[in-house]
Amino acid sequence: SDLLFWHLCVFIKTRNNDSQNINDKRKPKVYVVEKYLRNESKHKDLDIATITFDLDSNSIYVQYQYGEGQITQSSRLFKKPTYSSINNEKFNPKSVTEDVVYPYVGLLKTHEAYIMLQDMIETEERALIRVSKLEDNVIQILETRSRERSEFKLKINSLDWDRNHRIRKLLQDKKDKKHKLATIKDSIALNLRDKIIKHFRQSTKNQFIRLKNLFEMKKNELLHLTKSLESNDVERRDRNLILCSTLKNELNILTLKLKRYKESRIKRYNNLATCINSNPDYK
Numbered sequence: 059s060d061l062l063f064w065h066l067c068v069f070i071k072t073r074n075n076d077s078q079n080i081n082d083k084r085k086p087k088v089y090v091v092e093k094y095l096r097n098e099s100k101h102k103d104l105d106i107a108t109i110t111f112d113l114d115s116n117s118i119y120v121q122y123q124y125g126e127g128q129i130t131q132s133s134r135l136f137k138k139p140t141y142s143s144i145n146n147e148k149f150n151p152k153s154v155t156e157d158v159v160y161p162y163v164g165l166l167k168t169h170e171a172y173i174m175l176q177d178m179i180e181t182e183e184r185a186l187i188r189v190s191k192l193e194d195n196v197i198q199i200l201e202t203r204s205r206e207r208s209e210f211k212l213k214i215n216s217l218d219w220d221r222n223h224r225i226r227k228l229l230q231d232k233k234d235k236k237h238k239l240a241t242i243k244d245s246i247a248l249n250l251r252d253k254i255i256k257h258f259r260q261s262t263k264n265q266f267i268r269l270k271n272l273f274e275m276k277k278n279e280l281l282h283l284t285k286s287l288e289s290n291d292v293e294r295r296d297r298n299l300i301l302c303s304t305l306k307n308e309l310n311i312l313t314l315k316l317k318r319y320k321e322s323r324i325k326r327y328n329n330l331a332t333c334i335n336s337n338p339d340y341k
Contacts, residue, residue, distance in 0.1 A: 087189065090113070090182075090186065094108075109181065119135050120178065134174075136178055151171060255330075258326075280306065
């Protein structure tokens with residue numbers, strides 16, 4: 059799919075009634091323009107360049123990239139129907155105006171134009187959501203700045219420099235103290251995480267070594283008993299044969315554990331990481 063490169067939103071200018079309410083700064087939108095990055099997997103003339111959502115005239119204008127040898131751009135203009143008519147599937151083919159450049163682009167069939175119009179309406183909804191999120195971020199920044207100004211106001215007076223200097227120093231000291239406490243807290247949490255992970259790695263390494271040593275011991279014991287099977291003592295040979303069978307089963311279990319050890323260690327590590335990340339004391 060195409061990648062959104064940038065979007066532009068134009069708002070209606072409203073009167074300023076000297077309102078101090080930040081939320082009143084929201085303005086009605088006129089149109090939104092989005093430009094997309096080129097997608098090399100698509101043909102040049104089918105790669106979308108810009109989409110303009112005109113909210114005033116209730117239309118969507120799609121303009122494509124220049125194709126090879128073209129001097130004009132292909133474009134399509136969609137006149138949006140009402141939502142009720144879309145749900146009732148009453149689609150008017152004349153609501154789509156195509157300005158195409160042959161042989162690069164052909165006229166859409168009725169069902170193709172209908173599907174493309176629906177896609178464009180969904181794209182418009184996503185574009186408006188992106189713009190609303192941008193508005194929310196800007197309003198949040200303005201509210202933060204407004205609170206900062208109301209918390210501590212400096213007296214603008216050249217004759218009161220010492221007082222202003224003390225106030226600035228108090229503000230800076232308060233900020234430095236918060237930063238220092240946050241740094242110490244992060245350092246403690248990081249050290250705890252490192253100790254837990256280090257202990258886990260050492261513990262699992264020791265477990266693997268013990269498992270491997272046990273495997274070697276059982277293996278040597280089995281080899282020793284195998285040689286004793288050549289004895290002429292029938293009772294002893296039968297007893298050793300049972301022991302060999304038991305040792306062989308134990309070795310099979312140990313072999314399976316050694317084979318699955320790496321996978322089991324990764325799973326245990328992921329569970330440990332999930333537990334640490336979900337604990338607020340380690341964040």
